[in-house]
Amino acid sequence: MISRTLLPALFALLTLATAGYATQEEVVLGLSQDRVAITANFDGSEILIFGAIKRETKIPDGPPLQVIVAVSGPTSPVTVRRKAKRMGIWVNTDSVLVDSAPSFYAIATSAPFRETITDTEDLRYRVSIARAIRSVGAAMNIRDAQNFARAVVRIREKEGLYSLRENTVAVDQQTLFRTAIEMPADVTEGLYSARILLTRAGEVISSFETDIDVRKVGLERFLYGMSREQPFLYGLMSLAIAIVAGWGASAAFRLLRNS
Amino acid sequence: MQVYLPIAEVSGNAFLLLSAGGIVGILSGMFGVGGGFLLTPILFFIGIPPAVAVATGANQIVASSFSGVLAHFRRRTVDVKMGMVLQAGGLVGAAVGVLVFNYLKSLGQVDLLVTLFYVVFLGIVGSLMFIESLNAIFKSRRAGGAKTLRRQRGWVHALPFKMRFRTSGLYISVIPPILVGLLVGILTAIMGVGGGFIMVPAMIYILGMPTKVVVGTSLFQIILVTAFTTMLHATTNQTVDIVLAVLLLIGGVVGAQIGTRIGVYLKAEQLRILLALMVIFVCVKLGLDLLLMPDELYTLGAAGEH
Numbered sequence: 424m425i426s427r428t429l430l431p432a433l434f435a436l437l438t439l440a441t442a443g444y445a446t447q448e449e450v451v452l453g454l455s456q457d458r459v460a461i462t463a464n465f466d467g468s469e470i471l472i473f474g475a476i477k478r479e480t481k482i483p484d485g486p487p488l489q490v491i492v493a494v495s496g497p498t499s500p501v502t503v504r505r506k507a508k509r510m511g512i513w514v515n516t517d518s519v520l521v522d523s524a525p526s527f528y529a530i531a532t533s534a535p536f537r538e539t540i541t542d543t544e545d546l547r548y549r550v551s552i553a554r555a556i557r558s559v560g561a562a563m564n565i566r567d568a569q570n571f572a573r574a575v576v577r578i579r580e581k582e583g584l585y586s587l588r589e590n591t592v593a594v595d596q597q598t599l600f601r602t603a604i605e606m607p608a609d610v611t612e613g614l615y616s617a618r619i620l621l622t623r624a625g626e627v628i629s630s631f632e633t634d635i636d637v638r639k640v641g642l643e644r645f646l647y648g649m650s651r652e653q654p655f656l657y658g659l660m661s662l663a664i665a666i667v668a669g670w671g672a673s674a675a676f677r678l679l680r681n682s
Numbered sequence: 683m684q685v686y687l688p689i690a691e692v693s694g695n696a697f698l699l700l701s702a703g704g705i706v707g708i709l710s711g712m713f714g715v716g717g718g719f720l721l722t723p724i725l726f727f728i729g730i731p732p733a734v735a736v737a738t739g740a741n742q743i744v745a746s747s748f749s750g751v752l753a754h755f756r757r758r759t760v761d762v763k764m765g766m767v768l769q770a771g772g773l774v775g776a777a778v779g780v781l782v783f784n785y786l787k788s789l790g791q792v793d794l795l796v797t798l799f800y801v802v803f804l805g806i807v808g809s810l811m812f813i814e815s816l817n818a819i820f821k822s823r824r825a826g827g828a829k830t831l832r833r834q835r836g837w838v839h840a841l842p843f844k845m846r847f848r849t850s851g852l853y854i855s856v857i858p859p860i861l862v863g864l865l866v867g868i869l870t871a872i873m874g875v876g877g878g879f880i881m882v883p884a885m886i887y888i889l890g891m892p893t894k895v896v897v898g899t900s901l902f903q904i905i906l907v908t909a910f911t912t913m914l915h916a917t918t919n920q921t922v923d924i925v926l927a928v929l930l931l932i933g934g935v936v937g938a939q940i941g942t943r944i945g946v947y948l949k950a951e952q953l954r955i956l957l958a959l960m961v962i963f964v965c966v967k968l969g970l971d972l973l974l975m976p977d978e979l980y981t982l983g984a985a986g987e988h
Contacts, residue, residue, distance in 0.1 A: 465686040466693055506979045512972040514794045574980030608684065608693035643688040650689055650920050658916030661741045661924050662909055665931055669748030672935030
C-alpha cells in the first residue's frame with residue numbers, strides 16, 4: 424500500500440510528468456440533464472455538470488487538481504469569406520474552407536486556462552477553442568489562412584456559441600466539482616459531447632466523455648421533419664395558412680366595420 | 683415572449699416579429715407592394731438566416747396580399763384581366779430568373795449581385811416616382827386642384843394585339859403588359875421579392891393605368907408570383923419557416939387591412955410620393971452597406987454554398 428501511494432507522489436515531485444498519476448484518479452460524472460429538448464418556447468438552456476473524483480489512494484501531494492469541462496456541438500465544415508474593397512464597394516473576395524468547426528463549444532475551467540493545461544497537452548487533447556477548429560485546406564494564394572479560422576472563433580464568440588469561462592468550475596476538496604454550461608437559444612440539433620479532463624500541473628491525468636442529446640421535440644420536431652420529408656405538402660400547408668389568414672383578417676375587419 | 687423557430691433554428695421575440703409583419707402589412711395595403719424589399723432586410727436585422735428570411739418572407743407576402751386584394755375586390759379596383767396577362771409574363775420571367783440566378787450562383791458572387799440589383803432598381807424607380815409625383819402635386823396646385831388626366835399616347839399604343847381592359851379603361855396591346863410581367867418575374871426570382879415596387883410604377887407610367895386600379899391589380903398579381911416562389915423554396919431549399927410565417931402573417935394581415943383603409947384617405951400623388959421616399963430610403967441604406975467598411979470583414983457560410 425505504501426509503495427503505491429508514495430511512488431506517484433515522489434514521481435510527481437521529481438519530474439512533474441504525466442504517467443505517474445494516470446490510472447489513479449477517475450471521474451464519476453453527473454449531468455442535470457443528458458438531453459436538451461428544444462420546444463416552442465426554448466430560450467436557451469443551462470446544463471449542470473457535476474461529479475466526483477474516484478481514487479483508491481489518498482490525494483496526491485503536489486499541485487492541486489484542476490478540472491476542465493468542454494461541451495462541444497456537432498462539427499461541420501464552414502466556408503469563411505472575406506470582404507475587400509474593389510472598385511469602391513465591399514465585395515467577397517477570398518474564401519477559405521475550414522474543414523471542421525463545432526456548432527457550439529464551451530469550456531469551463533477551475534483556474535485560468537493556461538494554469539490548468541499545458542500547451543502540449545492542449546494540442547494533444549484539442550481543448551482550447553482555437554484547437555477545436557480544424558483547418559487544413561487553404562488555397563495557395565491565401566497566405567493568412569489562420570485569420571479565417573480566427574474569424575470563425577470571433578464571430579461565434581460574439582453569438583455566444585463559443586465561450587471560454589475560466590474559474591467557473593468549483594472544485595471541492597480535490598474531489599467534488601461542478602459547473603454550469605449555458606446554451607444560447609440558437610443552438611443546432613445533434614449529439615453534443617461533454618468532456619471532462621482532470622489535470623495536475625498542466626498534465627492531463629484522466630479524461631471522461633459523455634453525450635448530451637440536443638433535439639427538437641413536439642410540434643417543432645413535427646414541423647422540422649415534415650419540411651424535410653414532405654416538402655411539397657409543407658409548402659402547400661404554408662400557403663394554405665397564408666391564404667386562410669389573409670381571408671380571415673379581411674372577413675374580421677369587414678364584420679368589425681359593419682357592426 | 684420568445685418563440686423557437688424550427689427551421690431558422692433561432693428563437694425570436696414574438697411581439698417583435700408580429701410588429702415587423704404589421705408594419706409591412708400596412709405598407710402592403712397602402713401601396714400595393716408586397717413589402718418584401720422591406721421585410722427581408724428587417725428579418726436579417728432581427729437575426730433570421732438570409733435563406734429562411736427570403737423564403738418565409740415570400741409566404742408572408744402571400745397572406746398580406748391576399749388580405750389586401752379582398753378589400754380591393756370589394757371596391758372593384760382589381761383589373762383581373764390585366765392581372766392575368768401580367769401573370770402570364772411573370773411566370774415565364776420567374777423561370778428565366780431562376781436560370782439567371784443559378785448562373786450567377788455558379789460565378790460565386792450572388793449576394794453582391796442581389797444587393798446591386800436592389801440598389802440600382804430601387805434607386806431608379808424611387809427617384810423617378812419621387813420627381814414625377816412632386817411635379818404632379820405642383821401641377822394640381824397651380825391648376826387650382828383640377829385633376830390632370832394623363833394618357834400616354836406613344837409606342838405603347840402603336841403595337842398590335844390590342845385588348846380591352848375595362849376596369850382600367852384601357853384599350854392597348856397585350857405586348858407591354860406581358861413584357862412588364864416578364865421583367866418583374868425575372869426580378870422576383872433574383873431579388874426574392876414580389877416585385878410590387880417595380881410593378882406599380884410600371885403600370886402607372888408604362889401602361890398608363892389609373893392609380894386606384896394599380897394597387898389592387900398589383901396585389902392580385904403578387905399573390906401568384908409569391909406563392910410560386912414559396913413552393914420553390916419549400917421544395918428545393920426547405921427554408922420556409924412556418925412558425926415564423928404565422929407570426930409575421932398575423933401581424934401582416936391585420937396591417938394590410940389598416941393599410942387599405944389609410945390608402946383611401948390619401949391622394950394618389952401623396953401615396954406615390956410616400957412610396958418613393960420609402961424606396962429611396964431602402965436604396966440608400968443598402969448602398970451605404972456596400973460603400974462603408976463593414977464591422978466584420980469575414981462571413982460564415984455552410985460549406986459548398988457560394
